[in-house]
Amino acid sequence: MAYSELYQKIYEVVAKIPEGRVATYGQIAWLVGKPRAPRIIGYAMNRAPAELELPCHRVVNRLGEMAPLHAFGGQDFQRFMLEEEGVIFLENGCIDLEKSQWRPESEKISQSEETIRDFGI
DNA sequence: GTGATGACGTCTT
DNA sequence: CAAGACGCCATCA
Structure with missing residues (x-):
């Protein structure tokens, strides 16, 4: 691997995000085993080579928005691109994380657990 | 090896 | 309700 294993894992997770879904930095951080390091994800994205074609636009902060x-x-x-993919946006311009946040099925979900429980809007 | 930085998150003014 | 400050961890200088 040309990059750190951690970076490799981050890229891998980001690449797994399906269309029409978005993941938060914190969620990815949690998935890679660094629940306290959401910043690292952003750093990894910044350092992510375009060759990997990572769907960075599907990675948003906890508010459903991202860097200005x-x-x-x-x-x-x-926003336009995500909408085209099927991501739901709220009137306030933020993504409806309740509906569009990515939920890795094969992994144990903790912070999203409550979110899923309340999903029955 | 030490200091500073950052595409975040959460708490406190 | 909104803005500011602190904390977190890995990478860069």
Whole structure:
């Protein structure tokens, strides 16, 4: 591996995010075994080579938003792209995480557990 | 090896 | 209700 194992794992997890779903930095951090290191995810994304074609636009912060203008070409473009993929956006411009947050089935979910429980909107 | 940084998260003013 | 400060961990200088 040309990169750190941690980075490799982060890229792997991000690459697993299906279309129409989004994952939070904290969630990914948790999946890679570093629940206290959401920043690392952002760092990894920043350092992520375009060759991997990581769906960074599917990775958002806990609010369902992301950096003001650090990637892709603007939140506007990202929002449009996510909408095209089927991600639900709220009127406030944030993603409806309750509906669109990615839930890895084969993994034990903790923080998302409550979210899933309340999913019956 | 030490210090500073960051695409976050959560608590406290 | 909104903004600011602190904390977290790995990487960069």
